[in-house]
Amino acid sequence: MEITIQNNSENVIAIMKGSFDTLAAEQAETYVQELESLASKPIIIDCNGMDYIASSGLRVLLRLRKASAAQGRQVTLLGVNENIMEVLKVTHFDRMFILG
Amino acid sequence: MGLKWKKLLPGGFQIRMTALVTAVVLLVSTVIMLMIEVRVRTDYGRMLNDRLEENLVAITRIMEQRLLRVEASTNTIAVLAPQMLSDCKSVDSLLIHAITAVDDVRGVSMVFDKNIVPIGGGYLERYACYDENGNIILDTYINGPELEKDGNWQKCFVEGLPEWGELVLSDTLSVVSYFEPLTDREGKCLGMLYSALPETYLTSFVAEYKVRKDMDISIYKSDGDAVVLPDDYILELSDEDLIERESIIGHIGWKVILSADKKIIDRGVRKAMSAIVLIFLLMFICIYLVVRFTVRYVSGPFIAEKRRTEKEKAIMENEMQLASAAQNELIPHVFPPFPDRKGLDISACLHPSRQVGGDLYDYFLHGDSLYFCIGDVSGKGVQAALFMAATHYLFRSMVAGISVAKAAGQMNSSLCADNEKCRFVTFWMGCLDLTSGDLEYVNAGHDAPMLVSGGSVGTFPSSVDVPLGVLEGVDFVPGKTKLLPGDTLLLYTDGVTESMDAGRQEFGRARLSKILETVSDADASGVIEIVLDEVRRHSSGTPQSDDITMLCIKFIGKETKNQ
Numbered sequence: 001m002e003i004t005i006q007n008n009s010e011n012v013i014a015i016m017k018g019s020f021d022t023l024a025a026e027q028a029e030t031y032v033q034e035l036e037s038l039a040s041k042p043i044i045i046d047c048n049g050m051d052y053i054a055s056s057g058l059r060v061l062l063r064l065r066k067a068s069a070a071q072g073r074q075v076t077l078l079g080v081n082e083n084i085m086e087v088l089k090v091t092h093f094d095r096m097f098i099l100g
Numbered sequence: 101m102g103l104k105w106k107k108l109l110p111g112g113f114q115i116r117m118t119a120l121v122t123a124v125v126l127l128v129s130t131v132i133m134l135m136i137e138v139r140v141r142t143d144y145g146r147m148l149n150d151r152l153e154e155n156l157v158a159i160t161r162i163m164e165q166r167l168l169r170v171e172a173s174t175n176t177i178a179v180l181a182p183q184m185l186s187d188c189k190s191v192d193s194l195l196i197h198a199i200t201a202v203d204d205v206r207g208v209s210m211v212f213d214k215n216i217v218p219i220g221g222g223y224l225e226r227y228a229c230y231d232e233n234g235n236i237i238l239d240t241y242i243n244g245p246e247l248e249k250d251g252n253w254q255k256c257f258v259e260g261l262p263e264w265g266e267l268v269l270s271d272t273l274s275v276v277s278y279f280e281p282l283t284d285r286e287g288k289c290l291g292m293l294y295s296a297l298p299e300t301y302l303t304s305f306v307a308e309y310k311v312r313k314d315m316d317i318s319i320y321k322s323d324g325d326a327v328v329l330p331d332d333y334i335l336e337l338s339d340e341d342l343i344e345r346e347s348i349i350g351h352i353g354w355k356v357i358l359s360a361d362k363k364i365i366d367r368g369v370r371k372a373m374s375a376i377v378l379i380f381l382l383m384f385i386c387i388y389l390v391v392r393f394t395v396r397y398v399s400g401p402f403i404a405e406k407r408r409t410e411k412e413k414a415i416m417e418n419e420m421q422l423a424s425a426a427q428n429e430l431i432p433h434v435f436p437p438f439p440d441r442k443g444l445d446i447s448a449c450l451h452p453s454r455q456v457g458g459d460l461y462d463y464f465l466h467g468d469s470l471y472f473c474i475g476d477v478s479g480k481g482v483q484a485a486l487f488m489a490a491t492h493y494l495f496r497s498m499v500a501g502i503s504v505a506k507a508a509g510q511m512n513s514s515l516c517a518d519n520e521k522c523r524f525v526t527f528w529m530g531c532l533d534l535t536s537g538d539l540e541y542v543n544a545g546h547d548a549p550m551l552v553s554g555g556s557v558g559t560f561p562s563s564v565d566v567p568l569g570v571l572e573g574v575d576f577v578p579g580k581t582k583l584l585p586g587d588t589l590l591l592y593t594d595g596v597t598e599s600m601d602a603g604r605q606e607f608g609r610a611r612l613s614k615i616l617e618t619v620s621d622a623d624a625s626g627v628i629e630i631v632l633d634e635v636r637r638h639s640s641g642t643p644q645s646d647d648i649t650m651l652c653i654k655f656i657g658k659e660t661k662n663q
Contacts, residue, residue, distance in 0.1 A: 021645075022480050054646075055458075055478035055526070055594075062570060063522035091526055091545035092566035 002049070003031050011042045017049030020057030028060045036067045043068055044100075048079035053087055065096055076100045129380065137373055144368050148360070152315065152345045156358045159309045159317060160347045163356065166204055166305075167349070170278050173202045174295045178280035181210060182290055192238050195228035198295070199236060206230055207296035210282065211243065216290050229296070302328050315360040322353035334359045420482075424455040427485055430492050431462055435625055438465060443534055443585075445654040446472075447624035449632060451595075452647045458484030458525075459593050459647035460492050466500045473529040474591040474651050475568075476546065487523045491515065491568065495529070504531050505578040508542045508568065512576070515569035524569035528591055535658055537583040542576045544568045547597065547609075550616055551581075552588040557616045559609075585657040588627060590616060595646035596631065599639040607638050624652040 001024035002017040012035060018024065035043055043064065061077075068075050076098040080088065088094040177198045184190035191210065198208040207229035217224045223243035231237050277297070282290040306317040306328050318330040329335070334342070343365075346357045428450075435447045448461050458477030463470060473495055477484040494514055499507040508529060515525065528549060530541035541560065545567035548559040565576050583589070592612070599607045615634055619627045628650050635648065 025479070055476060055524075056480070059478035059522050059524065062524065066522060090547060092570075093545075096566070096570075 001027060003028060005031060005034060007038060008041075011044055012038050013044045013046055015046040015049065018051065020050055020053040020060075022054055022056040025054070025056035025060050028057070029063075032060055032064050032067075035064060036071075040071050040073050042074045042076065044076045044078055046078045047081070047084065050084060051081065053084050058087070058091060058093060061093070061097070074098055125384075133373070133377065133380075136376060137369065140372050140376075141365065141369050144372065145365050148343070148365060148368070149345075152343065152358050152360060155309075155315075156345045156347050156356065159306075159358070160349055160356050162309065163305060164349045164351070167278075167352070169202050170204055170295050170297065173198060173205065174208075174278050174280050174293060177208065178282055178293045181282055181293060182284050185212075185216075185290065191226055192228070195226065195238065196236055199228045199230075202295070204297050204301060205295045206298050208293070209296065210291060210293050212282075212291040213289055223291075314364045315358060318357045318359065320355045320357070322355070327354065330357075330359055334361070337361060420455040423482065423485065424452070427456050427489065430489060431460060437463070441465075441534065443655065443657045444470065445624040445656060446652070447628045448649075448651040449628050450647065450649045451644070453595070453644045454481055456482055456485035457647040457649075458488050459595065459649035460488045461591065461649055461651040462492055462495055463651070463653075464496070464500070468534045470532045470534060470653070471495075471499050471504075471529070472532070472591075472651065472653060473527060474546065474549075474593065474649065475525045475527040476593040476595075476647070476649070477525045478523055478567075480646075483521070483523070487515075487525065487569075491525050491527070499529070503578065504529050504540055504542045505576045508544055508565075508576040509574065512544070512568045512570075512574055513572065516572045519569050522569075524567040526567045530589075532583065532653070532655065534655075537585070537587075537655060537658055539581050539583055541579050541581075543579065544576065545570075547592065547594060549589055549591040550613060551583075552590070552616050552620055553584060554586070555617065555620050557613045559613075583655040585655060586620070587655045588616075588620070588624070589653045589655070590627060590631070591651040591653075592631075593647060593649040595644075595648040596635055596650060598646060599635050599648065600642055600645065601638050602641055607635055611638075624654045627652045627654075 001020060002015075004015040006013040006015070014031065014035060016028070020028070045061070045064075061075075065075050077088075078100045080099060085094070085099075088097075088099075177194060181191070181194060184194055195208050195210065199205055207227060209225055209227035209229075211223050211225045214221060214223055219242060225241040225243055226238070227241065228236055228238050277294045279292055279294045281292050284290055302319060306319070310317060316330040316334045317328065318326065318334075319328040320326050341362050343360045343362055344357055346355055348355055431448075431450060433448070433450075436444075437446055438444060446463060450457070450459055450461065452459070458480055459475065460477075461472070461474045463472035465471075475488070475491055477487045477491065491511070494511040495507075498510050498514075508527070511527075515523075525544075526546040527544040528541065528546040529544075530539055532539045542565065543560070544565050548561070551558050551560065560581070561579055566574060590612075597607055597609050597612055601607075611634075612631065615631060616627070619630055622630060631650060632648070
């Protein structure tokens with residue numbers, strides 16, 4: 001998976017492209033730490049290029065969500081495709097993030 | 101670097117490599133040896149020829165000089181003698197001088213014409229020679245007419261100078277002789293003079309000058325008569341097997357032939373080659389030892405490292421196998437589990453994609469209630485397996501006797517505590533009353549099970565709650581339904597519906613639903629088998645990426661309330 005982080009003045013955008021599987025989750029974990037350490041701006045995950053998410057991927061999102069909530073930050077998932085939305089709905093995760 | 105060593109070192113490859121290198125080295129060595137042999141043979145042949153030539157030239161020159169000395173000495177005496185014939189003592193001193201002047205000469209003799217020294221028709225001969233003690237003796241001999249018969253006289257005076265090498269028999273010596281006539285100033289015949297050399301003179305000369313035992317010298321006079329014959333073994337060899345060099349002793353036309361057996365080239369080449377092969381072998385052994393030592397010295401740490409890693413890996417694998425076995429023991433896998441419960445048929449399967457997995461299923465009876473569940477822990481491997489074991493433990497220890505919603509809440513609280521890595525488990529749990537068919541369930545973020553009822557397939561209302569371990573203090577909302585006799589319930593994890601084919605197409609819920617439409621006659625294990633076969637066929641040729649887990653519960657009929 002390809003992950004790019006843009007640190008803007010009003011928010012932080014993480015662009016995630018490809019398949020968010022177990023392997024990618026291990027890779028993403030380090031980026032999550034980076035996101036957590038950045039100043040308390042809203043976090044936007046750009047999911048336009050993401051075609052699959054495994055439970056490992058959900059775990060990483062959950063971890064980010066929990067850390068952000070503790071800092072009083074919002075996490076928005078942007079451009080979630082149909083398949084991933086179904087997974088989010090089944091696992092009830094759709095209610096834990098702002099979907100844009 | 102590390103990768104290269106790994107590739108080079110495995111036993112099979114090393115043996116193959118050694119065999120290949122050995123074969124190539126042997127082949128190359130053989131070719132080199134053959135080339136060297138050709139070269140050695142040529143060089144050796146040339147060298148031998150040169151040696152023979154040099155030897156021959158030297159022998160010829162020495163022999164010529166020695167013969168010339170005898171001739172010169174004899175000539176001098178022949179010139180001086182006629183003036184001294186009047187005095188017997190002068191003749192004797194001349195003879196002594198002549199015999200001592202040249203080493204090779206063993207005797208000097210003057211024979212006088214019977215007209216010059218008339219002694220009753222015979223020929224007077226005065227000579228000096230060595231006795232067996234090496235003392236010079238002077239003596240006189242009267243030759244009869246046999247001197248003329250032998251032809252020496254005629255040769256000397258009628259046919260001219262006799263040839264070198266004439267054999268003259270006297271009473272003391274068998275000799276090779278050189279003749280000179282004695283004449284006065286007017287050319288009148290006075291007699292003849294000859295210097296005698298021992299018969300063995302030429303053969304011993306030849307023996308003295310042969311440089312090699314395996315070559316031989318023969319000497320022939322100009323008329324072809326042999327003066328010195330070669331050894332028998334040379335005579336027996338045909339011309340093709342012989343190397344021969346010849347030269348001429350110029351002033352008398354004798355032919356000196358140096359002969360050698362061609363086999364001495366073979367012998368020489370063999371000798372040289374065995375030395376070369378020996379040197380090669382020693383060199384190879386040295387190179388081998390040096391290379392071996394170097395490789396061991398250089399690769400030693402790598403090999404030790406590799407061995408340690410392999411050992412650690414083996415230990416890890418062993419541990420993983422034990423973990424796998426331990427995990428397998430956690431979940432029930434004897435079917436049917438409750439053979440005396442005629443109203444119930446259960447079967448299940450769990451195929452982890454790795455040695456340990458994050459999926460689980462479980463069930464137990466509490467009175468007439470069957471509690472059952474299926475779950476899928478986020479992630480894979482050991483950490484997921486530990487979380488799975490914790491979930492399983494909580495299900496076994498908390499659920500009995502309370503409502504599934506309350507049980508789910510308690511399990512969630514336990515799993516949320518100290519869950520820094522944010523692991524969670526999607527979980528579906530039900531409680532079936534075997535006497536009524538009433539089913540109460542909670543769905544914590546899991547795929548809804550399939551219900552096969554009377555040939556049609558339906559799903560339960562979709563999830564309304566988050567997975568266990570996600571949010572603290574969630575109140576789970578139970579769902580309720582009623583199973584009819586013959587209804588089949590299939591619980592599964594996404595390893596079933598998301599198994600991919602080579603074209604990355606998922607198996608899908610629709611396909612699962614369609615297959616289940618055809619299984620209403622099958623028992624629980626039959627249903628599992630059919631679905632698993634279809635999934636395997638779908639994903640054949642691609643590696644299994646997720647755990648595949650199913651739990652099938654067939655409600656055969658209501659049971660009377662258990663006392």
